[in-house]
Amino acid sequence: MQPNGPAMKIGQLEIRYLIDGTATGGGVGMFELTVPPGARVPPAHSHRDNEEVVYVLEGMLRYTVDEETRDLKPGERMYTPRGSVHAFSNPHEGPARALIVLSPDIGARYFREIADIANAPGGANPAKMREVMTRYGLVLAPPKQSATAP
Numbered sequence: 329m330q331p332n333g334p335a336m337k338i339g340q341l342e343i344r345y346l347i348d349g350t351a352t353g354g355g356v357g358m359f360e361l362t363v364p365p366g367a368r369v370p371p372a373h374s375h376r377d378n379e380e381v382v383y384v385l386e387g388m389l390r391y392t393v394d395e396e397t398r399d400l401k402p403g404e405r406m407y408t409p410r411g412s413v414h415a416f417s418n419p420h421e422g423p424a425r426a427l428i429v430l431s432p433d434i435g436a437r438y439f440r441e442i443a444d445i446a447n448a449p450g451g452a453n454p455a456k457m458r459e460v461m462t463r464y465g466l467v468l469a470p471p472k473q474s475a476t477a478p
Contacts, residue, residue: 336436338443340367349433357433362425363389363418372415376465378430380408382416387424390417400426413469438464
């Protein structure tokens, strides 16, 4: 597979598009995601219009879909249905590398816009980040409520 373009850095994360579905008629998209240990990652969110599959190539990636959290090793995958809240992290010692497949794809343009905001001098602007996410159909999950005694 030939990359569709150079790797994009979003903070410490690296994304390399392999298939930009928006450039091929809005179909399936695929990118390689590299997550260093302890990297700052996007907040939990869902996709209004997309399904997602993560397949780990190397290292270990912690991935959560709704209430299920797993530490995925190379060769393991997890599916995120449209509308399901999901998140990922790397609390492990080495970098994690995974293939992400989106159907339909949100496209490399989304990640370029997010990278411009995340990497801006002075730090990311959360309001601009939310605006871009919303425009591309990403919905931030509400903060988890801690259990309280009656």
